[in-house]
Amino acid sequence: MAGEAPGAAVGEKGPLVVPELTAPELRQRLRERVPELDQIARCDLEILSNCDSAHVGPDEWVLFARTIRAQWKRYDGIVVLHGTDTLAYTASALSFLLRPCLKPVVVTGAQRPLAALRTDARRNLISAVEIAARGPRGAVSQVTVFFDELLFQGNRVRKRSASDFAAFESPKTSPLAWVGTEIRYAPHRVRKARRAVPALKPLFSRKVGMLHVTPGIPAGAFARTWLNELDALVLVVYSSGTAPTNDPEFMAMLAQARGRVPVVIVTDTAHAGEGGRADPSLYAAGRELLRAGCLWAGEMTPECAYVKTSLIAGNLPRRNPFEAFHRLWKTDLADEG
8 A cells, every 4th residue: 555644633623633654653553443454455555655635746646656556566456545635636647647557546535534533534444445455357447536435436536525524526427336235336337449649757747727717807917927937727617618708808818828828628517518518619608718729628627637737738849849738638548538
């Protein structure tokens, strides 16, 4: 197992802190509090990052992926323990960095620390290990997220609650498995046939901006202050895939970006548009975005769209980078939608 060590409570109502645990100390704590793990699998443990998940980013994504790749042959599956705030970003990043995914990689965490009363950490960990060790390979040999009672495709999740045990959702695709008295796996999805693409290096651009579109957005100020400093821009647009295209400043910002800074548009609405899917081409305001050169993220979550944008932007050649971005963006890399 690899990832961020579980947190600990300082008093039942006190603040949460991340303990500085060594691997032997954490192994002993897990043995004491989750003895069932020994009945499921023989688990090794390695601490790769001992920090608040709010501090996890591209450097940690690459570290996790490289460590997992280096140890593929030693294990039947991998469980990554991770804090919840950035878990969706990490799961998306691993889905791109570990393709093709040869073994189950299950990312999980908890809303309450292992030492707390009414913790969900224990059952999440037990189910994640059982899925990684015993789940049907055709269904679980990919990066997934397990939380509460559901197993999700890793690059399709979002955090939905800071307090509910059902903290994550997969708003635009159904779960891969349900955990109750037994684990029920969904029928194996037919993976999309994927054209060969250039191997992407584990490099993420730190110059990708994400901007939530609002009525009256000060687009002119954004264009003047930081648009020219970006490698790419992700716009979280309205639920139907639209934006205030009647605003001259907003359209001027898109015109300034066109041909130089790729602009991706994504919606964070669970189900929208015809047939339950948002589609900017169905609306005049959405078609204006596409005519302005924006790239549609389809069913991707904002977290996944950001990670894919950052990864592609970090891999662009010096020659014709804009065209290369468009080509890679339109390539399905990890069934991301």
